Amino acid sequence: MAYGGTAVGPPAATGGPSTARQVKLDKECELRVEVGPDTPLRLRLLTGNAEIFGTEIPPEIWVTFPPRLKFAVFTWYGATIEMDGTTETDYTADETPMISYVNVHAVLEGRRNRAKALPSDSDSSQGPRVIVVGPTDSGKSTLSRMLLSWAAKQGWKPTFVDLDIGQGSITIPGCIAATPIEMPIDSVEGIPLEMPLVYFYGHTTPSVNADLYKVLVKELAQTLERQFAGNAESRAAGMVINTMGWIEGVGYELLLNAIETFNATVVLVLGQEKLCSMLKDVLRNKPNVDVVKLQKSGGVVSRSAKARQKARSYRIREYFYGLANDLSPHSNVANFSDLTVYRIGGGPQAPRSALPIGAEPAADPSRLVPVNINRDLLHLVLAVSFAKEPEQIISSNVAGFIYITDIDIQRFEICTLAHIEVSSAV
Numbered sequence: 040m041a042y043g044g045t046a047v048g049p050p051a052a053t054g055g056p057s058t059a060r061q062v063k064l065d066k067e068c069e070l071r072v073e074v075g076p077d078t079p080l081r082l083r084l085l086t087g088n089a090e091i092f093g094t095e096i097p098p099e100i101w102v103t104f105p106p107r108l109k110f111a112v113f114t115w116y117g118a119t120i121e122m123d124g125t126t127e128t129d130y131t132a133d134e135t136p137m138i139s140y141v142n143v144h145a146v147l148e149g150r151r152n153r154a155k156a157l158p159s160d161s162d163s164s165q166g167p168r169v170i171v172v173g174p175t176d177s178g179k180s181t182l183s184r185m186l187l188s189w190a191a192k193q194g195w196k197p198t199f200v201d202l203d204i205g206q207g208s209i210t211i212p213g214c215i216a217a218t219p220i221e222m223p224i225d226s227v228e229g230i231p232l233e234m235p236l237v238y239f240y241g242h243t244t245p246s247v248n249a250d251l252y253k254v255l256v257k258e259l260a261q262t263l264e265r266q267f268a269g270n271a272e273s274r275a276a277g278m279v280i281n282t283m284g285w286i287e288g289v290g291y292e293l294l295l296n297a298i299e300t301f302n303a304t305v306v307l308v309l310g311q312e313k314l315c316s317m318l319k320d321v322l323r324n325k326p327n328v329d330v331v332k333l334q335k336s337g338g339v340v341s342r343s344a345k346a347r348q349k350a351r352s353y354r355i356r357e358y359f360y361g362l363a364n365d366l367s368p369h370s371n372v373a374n375f376s377d378l379t380v381y382r383i384g385g386g387p388q389a390p391r392s393a394l395p396i397g398a399e400p401a402a403d404p405s406r407l408v409p410v411n412i413n414r415d416l417l418h419l420v421l422a423v424s425f426a427k428e429p430e431q432i433i434s435s436n437v438a439g440f441i442y443i444t445d446i447d448i449q450r451f452e453i454c455t456l457a458h459i460e461v462s463s464a465v
């Protein structure tokens with residue numbers, strides 16, 4: 040079954056008793072849904088207008104949501120929804136922070152219009168650069184998505200930057216990435232995967248190699264800066280940057296680093312007073328940066344470490360096989376000599392014997408370590424770099440990913456699943 044289907048008409052017969060039911064939503068209310076773990080849910084809009092995280096639901100068309108998806112159907116003026124299928128939970132809420140969110144959108148809209156009206160070579164022709172920060176499960180990705188979809192609906196093509204290596208929404212975990220958003224984001228399919236710019240970090244926590252994380256953030260920011268310089272339209276539309284939920288210690292330091300590296304002009308802080316006042320304090324000498332505290336939505340679903348781990352596995356699976364198992368990744372057999380595998384970082388910079396007496400070998404975060412192909416690589420996901428020389432690996436974006444399904448040591452053969460079409464070289 041393809042998710043996000045557009046069948047018009049009654050729900051398909053399921054063989055069991057019909058579970059279709061209608062929900063009437065008053066103005067400024069939302070229906071919060073967690074789809075059950077095993078079967079998809081179908082939903083359609085019967086009357087009025089409603090949106091899912093900033094993207095309008097088309098009238099009358101049944102939309103199929105995959106198992107486990109969590110979302111809210113919000114209406115500004117009232118709507119009737121029909122659902123068919125089982126949910127883990129569904130309830131309506133009349134208290135939401137949506138008005139404050141849409142007010143932020145209106146301010147950003149004003150700034151985009153001002154940027155567009157100015158000559159494209161002036162500094163002020165840069166539209167808002169918004170960074171969304173907050174603890175885990177505060178609704179950062181969801182707010183980013185709404186701001187992007189509302190902007191796209193008004194004809195802008197803002198750039199979405201996802202710095203969340205754990206639960207990012209552009210590509211597989213372990214990456215930072217950016218992509219232009221040209222249309223409101225599909226409620227089921229998520230961020231389009233047509234032209235993302237992806238850098239591979241290779242871990243799901245930045246503390247493993249925080250320096251490498253910073254290097255990659257800088258590479259991504261510089262590439263976007265070059266793209267903006269030649270594209271007045273995306274420059275005026277600005278960007279929305281989603282971040283990790285790690286806001287203490289090194290996590291906080293990385294947030295400050297991202298704010299600075301991307302020259303953010305608006306910092307939206309979700310649901311944490313302390314973080315907001317810390318950021319206001321540290322950024323008080325930067326009058327062009329606004330720090331705004333926003334309320335967290337009561338609908339945001341908290342996820343345990345185990346649920347996050349599972350979500351990461353699903354995300355990798357989805358990358359190779361598609362949301363509804365509708366992609367067929369290429370299966371390849373290659374000779375060991377066809378591939379060169381490198382690991383970045385780790386290991387001492389120089390052998391102890393080569394260091395002055397008493398000096399400790401320091402781990403070089405950006406050291407390239409050639410990796411022997413052996414069965415230790417089995418079931419790993421590797422990024423395929425656009426680099427032409429090993430020294431370019433760190434500064435190069437990636438073409439896609441391969442998953443190692445088998446390694447035959449006797450025949451020197453390596454079997455992989457590949458999906459290579461995420462981006463072009465920059």
Ligand SMILES: Nc1ncnc2c1ncn2[C@@H]1O[C@H](COP(=O)(O)OP(=O)(O)OP(=O)(O)O)[C@@H](O)[C@H]1O
Nearest residue numbers: 109110111175176177178179180181206284338340
């Ligand atoms: N109003 C809402 N109603 C129902 N579900 C919601 C609502 N807002 C967010 N969610 C769901 O809650 C989950 C967590 O939200 P989100 O991913 O935006 O949080 P986050 O702060 O980005 O998390 P992370 O810490 O992983 O980066 C998501 O599955 C999202 O779809």
